[in-house]
Amino acid sequence: MKAPDLLELALRNLREARLRNALTTLGIAVGVASLVAMLSLGVGLQELVGQRLDRSGLFDSIVVYPRRDGRGFERADARADGESESLRLLTPEIRRQMESLPNVAEVFPEVRFSTQVRWQDTTRFTSVAGLPFSARSNEAFDDMLGHFFSSPEAEEAILELDFAQELTPQPESLVGQTVVLRYAERQPLGTDGNADQWGFTVQRREKMLRVVGIVRQQPFGGWRNFARGELFIPTALAERLNTLQFSTVREAVRAETAGETYGSLIVRVSNPARVREVQQAIRQMGLATYSILDATQSLRRFFIIVDLFLGIFGSLALAVASLGIVNTLVMAILERRREIGIMKALGASDGDVKRLFFAEAGVMGLLGGLVGVLLAAGIGAAINFGTGYYLQRQELPPESVSSLPFWLGSSAIVFSILVSLVAGIYPAARAARLDPVEALRYE
Amino acid sequence: MTENSNIIRTEDLARYYRMGPSVIRAVDGVSLEIARGEFVALLGSSGSGKSTLLNLLAGLDRPTRGRIQVAGRDLSTLSREELAAYRRHQVGMVFQAFNLVPRMTLEENVELPLRFAEVERSERTQRVQQALARVGLLHRLGHRPSELSGGEQQRAALARALVNRPSILLADEPTGNLDSRTGEEILNLIAEWNRTLGMTVVLVTHERPLAERYAQRILQMADGKLVTNGRAQ
Numbered sequence: 001m002k003a004p005d006l007l008e009l010a011l012r013n014l015r016e017a018r019l020r021n022a023l024t025t026l027g028i029a030v031g032v033a034s035l036v037a038m039l040s041l042g043v044g045l046q047e048l049v050g051q052r053l054d055r056s057g058l059f060d061s062i063v064v065y066p067r068r069d070g071r072g073f074e075r076a077d078a079r080a081d082g083e084s085e086s087l088r089l090l091t092p093e094i095r096r097q098m099e100s101l102p103n104v105a106e107v108f109p110e111v112r113f114s115t116q117v118r119w120q121d122t123t124r125f126t127s128v129a130g131l132p133f134s135a136r137s138n139e140a141f142d143d144m145l146g147h148f149f150s151s152p153e154a155e156e157a158i159l160e161l162d163f164a165q166e167l168t169p170q171p172e173s174l175v176g177q178t179v180v181l182r183y184a185e186r187q188p189l190g191t192d193g194n195a196d197q198w199g200f201t202v203q204r205r206e207k208m209l210r211v212v213g214i215v216r217q218q219p220f221g222g223w224r225n226f227a228r229g230e231l232f233i234p235t236a237l238a239e240r241l242n243t244l245q246f247s248t249v250r251e252a253v254r255a256e257t258a259g260e261t262y263g264s265l266i267v268r269v270s271n272p273a274r275v276r277e278v279q280q281a282i283r284q285m286g287l288a289t290y291s292i293l294d295a296t297q298s299l300r301r302f303f304i305i306v307d308l309f310l311g312i313f314g315s316l317a318l319a320v321a322s323l324g325i326v327n328t329l330v331m332a333i334l335e336r337r338r339e340i341g342i343m344k345a346l347g348a349s350d351g352d353v354k355r356l357f358f359a360e361a362g363v364m365g366l367l368g369g370l371v372g373v374l375l376a377a378g379i380g381a382a383i384n385f386g387t388g389y390y391l392q393r394q395e396l397p398p399e400s401v402s403s404l405p406f407w408l409g410s411s412a413i414v415f416s417i418l419v420s421l422v423a424g425i426y427p428a429a430r431a432a433r434l435d436p437v438e439a440l441r442y443e
Numbered sequence: 444m445t446e447n448s449n450i451i452r453t454e455d456l457a458r459y460y461r462m463g464p465s466v467i468r469a470v471d472g473v474s475l476e477i478a479r480g481e482f483v484a485l486l487g488s489s490g491s492g493k494s495t496l497l498n499l500l501a502g503l504d505r506p507t508r509g510r511i512q513v514a515g516r517d518l519s520t521l522s523r524e525e526l527a528a529y530r531r532h533q534v535g536m537v538f539q540a541f542n543l544v545p546r547m548t549l550e551e552n553v554e555l556p557l558r559f560a561e562v563e564r565s566e567r568t569q570r571v572q573q574a575l576a577r578v579g580l581l582h583r584l585g586h587r588p589s590e591l592s593g594g595e596q597q598r599a600a601l602a603r604a605l606v607n608r609p610s611i612l613l614a615d616e617p618t619g620n621l622d623s624r625t626g627e628e629i630l631n632l633i634a635e636w637n638r639t640l641g642m643t644v645v646l647v648t649h650e651r652p653l654a655e656r657y658a659q660r661i662l663q664m665a666d667g668k669l670v671t672n673g674r675a676q
Binding site: 005341342345346 | 524
């Protein structure tokens with residue numbers, strides 16, 4: 001029998017015992033719904049945490065050090081394959097090379113220095129940190145007062161709330177005001193290429209900065225920035241200021257130093273999945289690197305286990321529903337015994353009969369899957385509404401904890417059809433085996 | 444030469460059933476030949492084995508022993524799949540109980556064999572209408588069997604048996620559930636097809652007068668064996 005005929009007959013048969021088939025299909029739908037709702041929750045939580053992590057900047061950043069840097073995290077590595085190699089310094093040339101590597105979004109130095117900030121007649125000593133313009137998507141700025149830097153080199157500042165409170169009891173009034181940053185500018189001495197003559201002078205400078213925002217949490221511009229900054233300026237501006245930094249003095253006494261170098265550079269990778277490749281490429285340039293890739297891997301493993309458990313519990317209902325299919329189809333065989341006999345007498349092969357029952361199981365699986373996914377979407381929406389309401393009452397921003405992506409919905413429907421077909425194996429085989437003479441003998 | 448003129452040929456054909464400790468010899472060593480285009484009646488009382496013989500000819504059942512050749516093929520050597528194809532293309536069947544599918548309309552019932560034979564949809568409609576017109580039920584196309592009289596149901600069953608243009612029609616007590624006048628109508632139709640379409644007919648019945656009136660030859664069965672094999676008067 002051809003497929004369209006098969007499907008037509010199957011649908012016709014399903015319409016006959018309407019209530020029973022509808023109930024069986026509903027059973028599958030509930031099974032699929034419970035499975036999908038569970039997995040939606042798993043996926044939703046994973047996305048929630050994943051977004052947080054991606055936006056934290058922890059996982060798309062690689063910190064690069066000069067080789068054999070005492071502070072490096074890769075000392076064992078460095079010792080193993082480069083003992084006699086001379087120190088690779090982080091020069092502007094190396095920085096340009098890293099910028100041109102594939103998948104690298106940006107390379108920026110970590111700029112941090114301590115200095116004095118003045119507002120009206122209040123003066124405070126504080127630490128200043130550079131923030132790359134790309135940090136504007138960092139979640140720390142979600143609930144900031146004011147706004148992020150208007151451009152990558154804007155002469156603007158963002159204050160940390162505690163520090164702003166030190167300047168004035170009404171920190172919000174600072175937004176739009178101008179603060180004065182006093183800093184130490186370094187100017188390299190002319191060396192005529194003689195490394196031993198290299199050095200610099202230091203001069204006091206002032207810079208007027210407009211306060212554009214105040215943050216509650218510590219933003220994250222690169223993973224080493226754990227040390228708190230209290231006042232943030234755009235990294236590009238910070239570089240231009242050419243300030244004296246903590247590391248500058250050490251660089252100055254290094255024998256190899258002959259010109260501008262960086263203590264460390266942060267490489268931001270365009271796609272977190274490419275971190276390992278980029279890290280490899282930078283190591284091949286003879287530099288030491290560090291990223292928190294391994295931490296995400298154990299986190300992903302954790303979520304796979306969570307999904308697995310949610311999936312197992314969700315599948316139980318579907319397994320019960322599949323027994324319903326077996327039951328319904330076996331009943332149908334008993335009822336339609338004579339009809340199967342007639343079909344065989346009219347020339348239906350065993351295969352035709354088997355496929356007909358399979359088609360009926362498959363159609364119930366398809367319908368059950370569709371209804372089930374819709375139900376699951378409803379359950380997910382209810383969960384999100386519930387948690388949103390709860391979070392709102394706790395004065396927290398709403399989050400969606402349940403997520404039903406297209407792939408989950410469509411594979412649930414495919415899964416539902418497969419489970420139904422498996423449930424149909426026994427009834428279909430039994431119907432196909434039915435002896436037509438027996439089936440036709442009795443009224 | 445027998446291969447050409449005889450469409451059906453059995454040799455020492457037997458079908459035994461096991462029923463608990465005893466063995467029922469439903470068909471026990473039947474050898475017969477039926478010529479192409481012949482109208483043969485299988486006459487016998489109930490339990491004589493005539494229906495079992497018919498089921499063997501239809502390829503619905505397999506012999507315990509012996510050979511059964513139809514159109515030059517030995518049915519006992521065919522696979523289940525091949526037997527189904529044989530039923531689909533060579534054989535049309537009608538039963539005492541009509542055996543229409545009750546939840547399908549007449550049109551759907553008659554269309555069923557065409558679906559199994561994978562006939563194109565466009566051709567199907569035409570052939571269904573032709574077959575129903577032949578039995579005078581074209582106006583009942585959309586009715587369900589329960590809405591029809593017994594005679595009409597059996598005519599629909601005949602249309603269904605005819606629709607695949609089989610070379611053999613096997614009829615198992617087709618008039619058993621009908622009054623005598625309606626029964627005659629049915630047999631007249633069968634006899635007409637035997638004449639005009641050259642269809643070989645094997646009619647199972649326990650009514651000798653009917654057999655004598657319609658069949659060219661009567662095979663009488665008792666206890667699974669043929670007792671006479673002669674011309675009808």
